[in-house]
Amino acid sequence: MSLRHAVLGLLSEGPASGYDLLKLFDVSLSHVWPATQSQLYGELGKLAEAGLVSVSAEGPRGRKEYAVTEAGLAELRHWITGVEATQVTRSDMLLRVFFLAQVDPEQARAYLRRQAELVAERLERLRGVQALLQGDQDNLSVYGTIVLEYGLRLGAAQQEWAEWAAGQIHQPPAQTGLKADPGRALSDPADQ
Template sequence: MSLRHALLGLLSDRPASGYDLLKLFETSLANAWPATQSQVYTELARLADAELVTVSAQGPRGRKEYTITDAGLAELRHWLTGTTPVQHTRSDLLLRVFFLGVLTPEQGREYLGWLADISAQGHRRLRAVEESVDWDEDDLSAYGRIALEYGLRFNAMRREWAEWAAGQIQAPGAGAPAPGRDGGRI
């Protein structure tokens, strides 16, 4: 996903200013694709140059409201149906698990405890977002809830897994960790 497509997607729901889009990011997309103020405004200028959005209204202090164009909607639809999503497989968090054997068992359990804690925090943060959003019946709200549920389930799963994994770490000389629930090993 790119910031370009995230902005086009938000604008497909309704016209918005850069400020409005930043607020929408904070309450929705930031968990999947964070963006800074400068990134949003720079990309809006690029989208306007490419005629994928247009400035539909101007207000005080240079405030601009952007509307997606037909070409922008076509670009968004092409991205959704004509391209394959990039599957990022790199995980610094999980890579460290492979090498916990160089630490003491207590240090390994501490790391996994930390991972369980940040997952629980992420879950609480998403619950707070869920409760703070004024959900509408529009598509952005409907699909936003589905994406939010992914984040909630992912954080719950990662917390549960980290707690389980911490219990698998044994004292030195006690043997390898027990196999996974299905009896297999990595």
């Protein structure tokens, strides 16, 4: 996804100013695809130059309202229905977890407990957004609720995992003199 498609998607629901779009981002897309004011206004300029949006109205103090063009709708629809290449998901947090053996076990547990707390905080914010959307039947609310539910379910799973993972960290076993053979591939215990 790109900011370009997020802006086109929001404008496909109706004309809006940059300020209006920023407010919409704050209550709908910021948990999926955050954007700053400068990024948003910069993208609006690029979209206008590309003919994907146009200024539909101008108000006092230079306020501009933008509308998606037919070319913009075509771009959005092409992006929505396009086939995504399989991507490897990168996670800074999981990379850190992979190397937690390099810190004291209590530090490792604290790191994982903090991850659970961070997810709990994010879930609380999402529940606040969920309360705002209840009962609304416009497109952004209906499909936003579907995306929000994904975030809530994923967050619950992440929180449960982090709490479980913290419980898996024990004091390191006494050194036995055995070292891992880096040339040996990890194998499934069922193969042995």
